Amino acid sequence: MPTGLTEPYDVVIVGSGAGGGMSAYSLTHAGLKVLMLEAGRHYDPVTETAMFNIPAEAPLRGTGTPDKPFGFYDATVDGGWQVPNEPYTVAEGSQFMWWRPRMLGGRTNHWGRISLRFGPLDFKPRSRDGLGYDWPITYDDLAPWYDKVERLIGVTGRAQGLENTPDSPEGCLMTPPPPRGYEHFVSRGFESMGIPVAAMHAAVLTQPLNGRAACFYATHCGRGCSIRANFQSTTVLLPPAMQTGNLEIRTNALVYQVDLDRTGKAKGVSYVDRVTGEHHSAAARTVVLAAGACESARILLNSKSSLFPNGMCNDHGVVGRYLMDSVGTSVSGQFPALENLPPTNDDGMGLEHVYVPWWGYGKQDRKELDFPRGYHIEFGGGRSMPSVSMGRYLDGGGELTVGDDLRAQARRMYGTVVGFAARGEMIPNEDCYCDIDPTVTDKWGIPVLRFHWKWSEHETRQAAHSVQTFLEVIDRLGGKPLPGYQTDGAKAISRGGEIIHEVGTVRMGGSAKDSVVNQYGRSWAVPNLFVTDGAVLASSPDKNPTLSILALSWRSSEHLAEMARRGEL
Amino acid sequence: MSDPIETDPEAGAPYVSRIDRRTALSWLGAAAASIGGVGAAPEQAAATPAGQVPVLQVPVPGGYGTDPNLKHPTIPWPRLFTPAQLQAVALLCDFILPASADAPSARAVGVPDFVDEWISAPYPEQVADRPVILGGLTWLEAEARRRHGANLTEIASADRAALFRALTLTPADPALAAPHAFFRRLRQLTIGGYYTTKPGFKDIGYIGNVAMKSYPGPSDEVKAVLERELKKLGL
Numbered sequence: 001m002p003t004g005l006t007e008p009y010d011v012v013i014v015g016s017g018a019g020g021g022m023s024a025y026s027l028t029h030a031g032l033k034v035l036m037l038e039a040g041r042h043y044d045p046v047t048e049t050a051m052f053n054i055p056a057e058a059p060l061r062g063t064g065t066p067d068k069p070f071g072f073y074d075a076t077v078d079g080g081w082q083v084p085n086e087p088y089t090v091a092e093g094s095q096f097m098w099w100r101p102r103m104l105g106g107r108t109n110h111w112g113r114i115s116l117r118f119g120p121l122d123f124k125p126r127s128r129d130g131l132g133y134d135w136p137i138t139y140d141d142l143a144p145w146y147d148k149v150e151r152l153i154g155v156t157g158r159a160q161g162l163e164n165t166p167d168s169p170e171g172c173l174m175t176p177p178p179p180r181g182y183e184h185f186v187s188r189g190f191e192s193m194g195i196p197v198a199a200m201h202a203a204v205l206t207q208p209l210n211g212r213a214a215c216f217y218a219t220h221c222g223r224g225c226s227i228r229a230n231f232q233s234t235t236v237l238l239p240p241a242m243q244t245g246n247l248e249i250r251t252n253a254l255v256y257q258v259d260l261d262r263t264g265k266a267k268g269v270s271y272v273d274r275v276t277g278e279h280h281s282a283a284a285r286t287v288v289l290a291a292g293a294c295e296s297a298r299i300l301l302n303s304k305s306s307l308f309p310n311g312m313c314n315d316h317g318v319v320g321r322y323l324m325d326s327v328g329t330s331v332s333g334q335f336p337a338l339e340n341l342p343p344t345n346d347d348g349m350g351l352e353h354v355y356v357p358w359w360g361y362g363k364q365d366r367k368e369l370d371f372p373r374g375y376h377i378e379f380g381g382g383r384s385m386p387s388v389s390m391g392r393y394l395d396g397g398g399e400l401t402v403g404d405d406l407r408a409q410a411r412r413m414y415g416t417v418v419g420f421a422a423r424g425e426m427i428p429n430e431d432c433y434c435d436i437d438p439t440v441t442d443k444w445g446i447p448v449l450r451f452h453w454k455w456s457e458h459e460t461r462q463a464a465h466s467v468q469t470f471l472e473v474i475d476r477l478g479g480k481p482l483p484g485y486q487t488d489g490a491k492a493i494s495r496g497g498e499i500i501h502e503v504g505t506v507r508m509g510g511s512a513k514d515s516v517v518n519q520y521g522r523s524w525a526v527p528n529l530f531v532t533d534g535a536v537l538a539s540s541p542d543k544n545p546t547l548s549i550l551a552l553s554w555r556s557s558e559h560l561a562e563m564a565r566r567g568e569l
Numbered sequence: 570m571s572d573p574i575e576t577d578p579e580a581g582a583p584y585v586s587r588i589d590r591r592t593a594l595s596w597l598g599a600a601a602a603s604i605g606g607v608g609a610a611p612e613q614a615a616a617t618p619a620g621q622v623p624v625l626q627v628p629v630p631g632g633y634g635t636d637p638n639l640k641h642p643t644i645p646w647p648r649l650f651t652p653a654q655l656q657a658v659a660l661l662c663d664f665i666l667p668a669s670a671d672a673p674s675a676r677a678v679g680v681p682d683f684v685d686e687w688i689s690a691p692y693p694e695q696v697a698d699r700p701v702i703l704g705g706l707t708w709l710e711a712e713a714r715r716r717h718g719a720n721l722t723e724i725a726s727a728d729r730a731a732l733f734r735a736l737t738l739t740p741a742d743p744a745l746a747a748p749h750a751f752f753r754r755l756r757q758l759t760i761g762g763y764y765t766t767k768p769g770f771k772d773i774g775y776i777g778n779v780a781m782k783s784y785p786g787p788s789d790e791v792k793a794v795l796e797r798e799l800k801k802l803g804l
Contacts (some may be wrong), residue, residue: 059637059690066629181795191576217783217784340798383774384777387772388762402664410760476796
């Protein structure tokens with residue numbers, strides 16, 4: 001343990017992912033003494049990542065199982081959709097899935113690395129169309145923090161001048177790699193529909209940065225990266241924070257409560273050691289919650305006292321409310337035009353090199369669409385590393401080939417399937433929230449979350465539109481959609497939580513009446529309590545949230561540090 | 570797991586398991602420690618109050634757990650195939666993907682062991698496949714005896730090929746629906762097991778998983794093919 005790190009700490013941070021990792025990075029560099037509590041185990045991507053390992057070296061050829069839902073090599077420790085000993089419940093009539101790891105760095109170890117800035121319209125959605133809630137900040141307030149985050153973590157991209165899809169200032173972004181063969185092909189289809197295709201903004205280095213190596217264009221990002229070429233809290237934020245000498249990390253520390261002193265200020269947190277089952281508390285002058293949107297809400301709701309009988313900061317009942325996830329749909333297409341392509345290396349970065357930003361702002365302004373908010377399109381496939389499921393593409397219709405006929409069929413079909421996915425904006429509604437289950441507790445007796453979920457027509461109509469877009473582009477490119485897709489938006493849409501972009505449960509706002517925290521993530525009710533994860537988002541634009549969580553967390557943390565310097569905490 | 574073996578074994582020779590000693594030992598240890606019995610169905614639903622959605626419990630009993638060693642994996646569940654079943658699957662592998670002029674057979678890269686590993690696993694997808702595969706193998710043995718009066722491994726190879734060949738066609742006879750479904754699934758597993766090996770990568774034309782200084786994008790040749798195809802589509 002570094003010297004000088006004793007209780008009470010200046011700050012205790014709950015969680016080590018994008019929000020917590022960035023808070024630790026910022027606060028330790030500001031000279032504050034920080035204790036980080038992580039519910040999962042210690043995790044080191046440099047030594048633990050299975051780089052270059054092929055499916056044949058994994059159980060069941062690496063296929064996903066309930067123990068490893070995204071495949072054997074996925075960088076998720078302890079579960080995913082279910083975590084051992086830590087259940088959650090779903091209210092009758094609702095469907096919700098909650099992805100949690102239990103590891104240092106949280107979901108930043110396996111995430112998709114798509115790093116899109118929210119745009120000016122995204123911060124003022126209610127002003128635009130009367131729905132949802134405006135943020136207490138504008139794009140211009142957050143833009144300098146996006147710049148700082150991009151320069152720190154390394155993000156690819158290029159200025160494209162597209163509406164509500166901000167370009168970064170010169171020097172922020174790294175040169176994106178060229179499109180893959182199939183990306184070149186599919187882009188032409190979208191462009192024929194008048195839909196622009198843009199370079200991906202990916203948290204992947206295409207040139208060395210701060211001692212981290214550039215991507216070598218092999219082995220998927222979802223495994224994590226032992227050469228630290230992509231952004232993980234564990235490779236980019238926590239090591240420099242540790243180097244300041246101002247950070248102590250305790251793992252297997254499952255925080256369940258914020259502790260208050262007699263004056264109503266936070267004095268620390270209580271946690272259970274997941275290995276020993278012992279309960280502890282940690283004292284600090286300031287508490288930062290960044291346990292993940294739903295877990296942070298759970299901690300507040302479970303922090304009941306005479307001052308806060310309804311859960312901390314929850315007199316108005318807003319904590320846990322306005323839970324949002326991205327709208328997700330997908331359709332895959334098979335393209336005969338790709339059947340004669342010579343072998344080409346489609347590995348590239350561990351994610352798409354191009355994507356389709358939402359293009360329909362003008363149509364929505366002119367009321368030409370029956371849904372208010374947009375989606376972006378991600379598409380991937382091609383000649384990726386063969387998986388055990390490829391047999392399913394080779395048994396369509398008629399006689400099942402064997403021998404040389406089967407080999408020829410496999411070679412012809414391989415790389416000709418492209419999957420299209422929409423990620424769209426959901427408008428917060430009264431039916432989507434989490435609360436405390438009245439009867440179920442986890443292994444340590446801590447009440448668990450219960451989820452409630454109902455998509456509105458805003459989302460299901462958007463979902464239907466995205467499926468029609470996919471069918472049209474597949475058709476224009478001479479392809480055929482693979483069976484299993486739905487054209488009815490209510491059937492095509494993902495389940496709540498399934499896209500793993502849950503946000504909004506401790507939302508920020510301009511007033512203590514209808515929000516939990518202010519624009520800096522500082523709670524209205526407890527002056528030395530901050531929230532720096534996705535819980536604070538006031539809306540959930542189609543753009544994947546991680547980059548914005550990083551920018552907001554950095555902005556909040558510098559504000560916290562400035563208050564500490566002035567003795568205001 | 571062992572490296573795939575590139576040479577094809579002699580035709581007709583018994584299939585020799587490709588599992589390395591370390592993996593075999595871990596399987597043995599797991600079998601000795603197993604209390605629930607070989608192939609016990611996993612406990613799928615955790616107890617949940619009425620009206621709430623039951624959830625799958627993790628870790629799945631008998632599985633590799635929620636925090637396995639990713640770089641040096643072991644497979645904890647015991648294998649279920651009898652020696653005769655393993656030999657039958659090896660013969661089916663020879664039928665589905667025999668060696669070609671350029672590539673080894675499915676047998677040579679250890680696909681029979683993979684199928685055994687798959688149907689023996691405690692996870693829901695694999696548990697669902699288990700009766701399909703075991704039932705199909707039982708049917709094949711019975712059919713070999715009924716038609717030719719001998720075990721599947723002992724009948725003439727032409728008779729065996731005819732038996733297998735019949736399963737490649739969608740059957741008109743409903744009695745053959747289950748054997749056909751068995752063959753379809755075994756073929757899927759054989760394809761999946763085969764093309765996820767290094768020889769499989771080579772045969773299908775997967776040339777990735779190599780470190781590169783920069784990503785070059787598609788070659789001029791690939792771009793020319795794409796442009797030609799796009800032109801045909803009027804794009």
